[in-house]
Amino acid sequence: MSGGPLIVQSDKTVLLEIDHPQSAEARGALAPFAELERAPEHVHTYRITPLALWNARAAGHDAEQVVDVLVQYARFPVPQPLLVDVAETMARYGRLQLVKNPAHGLVLVSFDKAVLAEIKRHKKIAPMLGEQIDDDTVIVHGSERGHLKQELLKVGWPAEDLAGYVDGEAHPIDLSTEEEKWALRDYQEMAAESFWSGGSGVVVLPCGAGKTMVGAAAMAKAKATTLILVTNTVSGRQWKRELVRRTSLTEDEIGEYSGEKKEIRPVTIATYQVITRKTKGVYRALDLFDSRDWGLVIYDEVHLLPAPVFRMTADLQSRRRLGLTATLVREDGREGDVFSLIGPKRYDAPWKDIEAQGWIAPADCVEVRVTLTENERMIYATAEPDERYKICATAKTKIPVVRKLIEQHAGAPTLVIGAYLDQLDELGETLDVPVIQGSTPNKEREKLFEQFREGEISCLVVSKVANFSIDLPEASVAIQVSGTFGSRQEEAQRLGRLLRPKHDGGQAHFYSVVSRDTLDADYAQHRQRFLTEQGYAYRIIDADDVLGPELPQIGE
DNA sequence: TATACCGTAA
C-alpha cells in the first residue's frame, strides 16, 4: 500500500488529497465513475454513484478497471465490501436486455430469474409487461420501451437496449472535407464512432470542442433524414451554417422549424420551445415527429432538455438518438432520464485532455475574496432571506477590485459578467464600459461585438445574455461578479467563452469576485464543482492582493 | 403581407 492520494471510505465517498503529487492523475482516473461533492482547499470529496458506474460501464469501462483505480491510488486498504458493491452495481447494467423477438416483437430478456421475478412484482413495471414466454423472457408492450427503461433504472436494474432502430427515410449526407480543407478531429471521430456502434446515447465534450461536427459525422453515418433539436433560434441557424459548410447538404435540404418558420425538410432544425408549445393542453407540434420517418434525432445541449421533451422521447425509442452536451449534470437532477431515454454516455473527453491537445486554451481560474464593509455587513445581516443573495453578490466593494483586474490585463479582450442589471449598469458607468443586456437592440449588440472583435473596445459588461448569445465574441479575460445562485453549467459556459485557443498560445484568465463569509461564497463554491471535477484548480486570493498597498487616507 | 410590439411561460 503506497501513500496514494485517495482515501476510499465504505460510505462510497472518496477523499482526494489535492497537494499530493499524484492527485491530478488520480482525479482523471476517478472522474469517469464518481461525482465531485465538495471541493474545499485541501481535500475534495467524491461520491461513487450507481448512475456514474453505469455510464462508465456503457462507455466501455469494466468493474476491474474501476477497482484497479481505487486500489492503485488508495492510501489505506480499500474496504472490501465497497469493492464488491462496485462490481455488483456495474454488473446490474445489462443483466436485463431489451431485444427484438421475431415472433413476439419487443421482449425483455433476463440472465437472472430472480431479477425477472423481482421486477415483475413491481407495481409500476408490471402493467408494461405482457406474457412470459419462457423462464427468462417476457413480452414488453412496444410503446412502453422508453417508460420501462425509466422505471427499471429507478429500481436499480437499468436495461441494456439492444432492440435496434428503424433506418428511417434514407437521405444522402456526406462530410465535405474536399473544398474546405478540414478534417474531423480524432476525438470527434471517436465520439461519432462510439455513438454509432452503441446505437444511441450522449457525447460529452467541452464548450468550443466542436460538438456540431460530431452531430454532422453522426448524420453522415446514418445517411437518413434527421431532426435536430436546439435551445434557441440563433444556435439553430449556427447549425444550419455549419452543416451547409461542412457537409454535402445544401441550404434547401435544411428546414427551420421555429416560431417564425415552419419548414419541414429532410434535415429539420427545431427549437425545444416550439415543440413544447401547447394550445388547450395539447402539444401542437407533435406532427413534427410523425411528419417524416426520421432516421436520427439529435438533441443539442441535453443538460437543458425540457421535461415535455423527455415525455416525447419516450415514444421515439425506435429512432436513433444522439445527445450532445458539455456536462451530464442537470440542475434538476434528471440525469437518470437522460440515461434511460436518450441513452448512456457513449463518449466523453475531459476538458484537460482537449486542452492538452491544443484545441482549447489553458485557463487560470482565480477566486478573489472581498470583505464587505461594516455597513454592507449590517445590511446583509438584517436582510430578508430572499434578498440576501442579491445583497452580497452586488456589494459595491467589488467594484474597485474589478477595476484593478481590468487594469492588470489592460488591452486584453475582457468580459465582465454578472446577473443583476443594477450592478452591471453601475459597473458600466464607473468603469466607462458599454453594457450589453437583454434590452440592448440587436443592432447595437452587433456594433459593440464588432468593435470588441476589432479591438476598438477592450472591455464589455454583459448580463445573462452571455448565457444565450453564441455570437458573443471570444475574450481572454472574464471577470464574474455575480451568478444565478449555484448554477454549475453557467460557470462552465462562462469559462467556455475564454477557451478558444489564443493565437500566441497564451492562457485565459477567469476571475470570480466573491464576498467573503456570505451566501455569495457558498454559491461560488457550488458553481465551481463541475470545473474542479474537470481538473481546473481555483486559486483563492484576497482582494487586497489585487488592490495592492493602499495609501492611508485621511478621514476614512 | 410584412413588421413591430406586448404578454406569457419557462
Next chain:
DNA sequence: TTCCTTACGGTATA
C-alpha cells in the same frame, strides 16, 4: 429563492 432572458404567438400598424 430571485432576477433575467428568450421564444412564441397574438394583435396592432402600414
